[in-house]
Amino acid sequence: MKVKICGLRHKKDIEAAVEAGADYIGFVFAKSRRQVSLEEAHDLATVIPTSVKTVGVFVNPSMADVLQAVKDVPLDIVQLHGQESPSFVETLGVPVIKAITLSAGTDLSTVSLYPKNVHFLLDAPGSAYEGGSGHVFDWHAIEPKTLPMGRVFIAGGLNIENVHQAVIYFDPYGVDVSSGVETDGQKDVSKIMRFIAEAKGDK
Numbered sequence: 001m002k003v004k005i006c007g008l009r010h011k012k013d014i015e016a017a018v019e020a021g022a023d024y025i026g027f028v029f030a031k032s033r034r035q036v037s038l039e040e041a042h043d044l045a046t047v048i049p050t051s052v053k054t055v056g057v058f059v060n061p062s063m064a065d066v067l068q069a070v071k072d073v074p075l076d077i078v079q080l081h082g083q084e085s086p087s088f089v090e091t092l093g094v095p096v097i098k099a100i101t102l103s104a105g106t107d108l109s110t111v112s113l114y115p116k117n118v119h120f121l122l123d124a125p126g127s128a129y130e131g132g133s134g135h136v137f138d139w140h141a142i143e144p145k146t147l148p149m150g151r152v153f154i155a156g157g158l159n160i161e162n163v164h165q166a167v168i169y170f171d172p173y174g175v176d177v178s179s180g181v182e183t184d185g186q187k188d189v190s191k192i193m194r195f196i197a198e199a200k201g202d203k
């Protein structure tokens with residue numbers, strides 16, 4: 001099971017996540033209380049080994065901004081959390097995780113319109129920002145077999161208590177967390193380590 005820890009802003013948290021076995025480290029460039037600048041992400045990325053992928057999170061960015069970040073940080077993958085179209089993703093030409101926010105009436109048939117190498121991330125709708133709300137979407141509104149689960153990350157309100165259930169229910173490619181590994185709005189190293197162990201089943 002792949003694990004992405006998102007919204008990291010301090011080297012000590014990144015080092016703990018890498019040490020515990022995180023596969024992806026996410027930097028939020030979108031408007032958020034977790035937002036980092038390109039310069040900050042570049043400095044933070046110096047403690048990430050090449051075996052761990054760096055992911056930049058954007059909401060409806062310009063192509064130029066994304067490509068600048070890919071080059072400057074550098075980023076391995078771009079996570080698009082807005083209404084970015086299949087043609088935007090195709091033209092971008094870099095590895096993409098496309099977020100799909102799930103609420104009543106979300107049309108999942110759009111998934112098939114994106115390039116076949118795109119990964120998807122299922123998330124709850126945002127509240128203050130476009131993501132990272134800590135809210136869980138209605139898992140049972142989704143029939144896992146209708147989605148390419150080998151290319152899907154589950155996100156949205158995951159934490160130490162529910163991540164094992166999410167892994168069993170969806171059997172996804174990976175899981176993704178931000179709020180659930182925080183205490184009082186700050187990343188919590190102990191929660192990061194326990195989350196990764198729970199997700200990977202090596203408690």
Ligand SMILES: O=C(O)c1ccccc1N[C@@H]1O[C@H](COP(=O)(O)O)[C@@H](O)[C@H]1O
Pocket residue numbers: 006007026028030031032033034057058059079081123129130131132133134135155156157158176177178179180
């Ligand atoms: O984390 C944010 O602040 C954020 C802001 C804007 C778009 C996406 C964002 N985060 C992504 O949302 C998922 C779910 O977050 P949570 O675990 O429910 O807090 C997170 O993993 C990020 O990929």
